[in-house]
Amino acid sequence: MEIRIERAKTLKPKPDQNHLGFGKYYTDHMFEIDWDKDQGGWHDARIIPYAPLQIDPATMVLHYAQETFEGLKAYRNPQGEVQLFRPEMNARRMQNSNKRLCMPYLSEEDFVEAVSKLVEVEQDWIPTAPETSLYIRPFMFASEPGVGVHPAVSYKFIIILTPVGNYYPEGVAPVKIWIEDEYVRAVKGGTGFTKCGGNYAGSLKAQEKAEEHGYTQVLWLDGNEKKYVEEVGSMNIMFLINDTVVTAPTEGTVLPGVTRDSMLTILRDWGYNVEERKLPVTELMEAARTGALKEAWGTGTAAVISPVGELYFKGEECVINDFKTGPLTQKLYDTLTGIQWGRLPDKFGWIKVLK
Ligand SMILES: *Cc1c(COP(=O)(O)O)cnc(C)c1O
Numbered sequence: 001m002e003i004r005i006e007r008a009k010t011l012k013p014k015p016d017q018n019h020l021g022f023g024k025y026y027t028d029h030m031f032e033i034d035w036d037k038d039q040g041g042w043h044d045a046r047i048i049p050y051a052p053l054q055i056d057p058a059t060m061v062l063h064y065a066q067e068t069f070e071g072l073k074a075y076r077n078p079q080g081e082v083q084l085f086r087p088e089m090n091a092r093r094m095q096n097s098n099k100r101l102c103m104p105y106l107s108e109e110d111f112v113e114a115v116s117k118l119v120e121v122e123q124d125w126i127p128t129a130p131e132t133s134l135y136i137r138p139f140m141f142a143s144e145p146g147v148g149v150h151p152a153v154s155y156k157f158i159i160i161l162t163p164v165g166n167y168y169p170e171g172v173a174p175v176k177i178w179i180e181d182e183y184v185r186a187v188k189g190g191t192g193f194t195k196c197g198g199n200y201a202g203s204l205k206a207q208e209k210a211e212e213h214g215y216t217q218v219l220w221l222d223g224n225e226k227k228y229v230e231e232v233g234s235m236n237i238m239f240l241i242n243d244t245v246v247t248a249p250t251e252g253t254v255l256p257g258v259t260r261d262s263m264l265t266i267l268r269d270w271g272y273n274v275e276e277r278k279l280p281v282t283e284l285m286e287a288a289r290t291g292a293l294k295e296a297w298g299t300g301t302a303a304v305i306s307p308v309g310e311l312y313f314k315g316e317e318c319v320i321n322d323f324k325t326g327p328l329t330q331k332l333y334d335t336l337t338g339i340q341w342g343r344l345p346d347k348f349g350w351i352k353v354l355k
Helices: 087-100 108-121 197-201 204-212 258-269 281-290 327-340
Strands: 029-036 041-049 067-069 072-076 082-085 133-142 154-164 175-179 217-221 229-232 235-241 244-247 273-276 293-300 304-313 316-319 351-353
Touching: 029 108, 041 108, 067 087, 067 197, 082 108, 087 108, 087 133, 087 258, 108 133, 108 154, 175 204, 204 217, 235 258, 235 281, 244 258, 258 273, 258 293, 258 304, 258 327, 281 293, 281 304, 281 316, 293 327, 304 327
Parallel strands: 175 217, 175 304, 244 273
Antiparallel strands: 029 041, 029 154, 067 133, 072 082, 072 133, 082 351, 133 154, 217 229, 229 235, 235 244, 235 293, 293 304, 304 316
């Protein structure tokens, strides 16, 4: 892929690394490439100054939500080099999302090259303070103007970057989780396994409801029977029940998280019993009641790990591990972040160091 680079004339001041927040600042440049059916597909890959987009009011994504996205991070390792964590997993997942939404997609190689090139251009934006990184947001949408429902004939793929601190301002601390028994996120045959904006739009109502009751995140049950535990708003979820780690299988309704896959690999490497299976919410609440549920945590790129301190389901509240971060949760966090920031050896070959 030929990438044209047009440098910004003036650069923005860099934000204070100790108060980055999450998604508050955007870098000087963005990557953009167009896909047009009548021009033979992908063309005009470019890195250009970060700027607002001008789009026709009839642009199809605004009406029919043909849109997908990804999320990954670039890290500065102790040697001062820049590294990515398993970017090919994000490339492949975006291909799967796009196929489901009838959208064209970049090859794995082009996706990783686009991400790498933009991060290289913007490497002065990668923060160095502890727990900080450069969050990478690739996304793609139907850019054809038109009001008829059909797969668009033109698309834009864009990557933007934002330096981030901890996802939660208070750091790794237990969250209260609301198990939703009215609304559903995904059904078999739907788009649950894709990272598409539409999934999120449909999930906001339950999130609002959870917050009204003093809970920070929603835990979704399966959409068909509302019986089995699936995942949290933007995270997969795992439970340590006695000495076994249980998490939902990725069979179409659950997003196949890169963090999920990495943690399961680490857990198996440590010799843990890991079960990817349908976990009935009644079994989970019973385990929470009796104390068999030792720890629970959410996993995702943004927060890495979110310990779960409390579960709410149909009027019942159960506190987990005295509302404290459990030892396995902490060990997983330390190990995965150790690999991601290059403080620990890259035993599984997950790191891509940029030149
Ligand atoms: C992105 C996302 C996750 C986590 O995936 P990672 O690759 O670990 O960041 C989990 N669930 C949903 C719904 C997501 O959108």
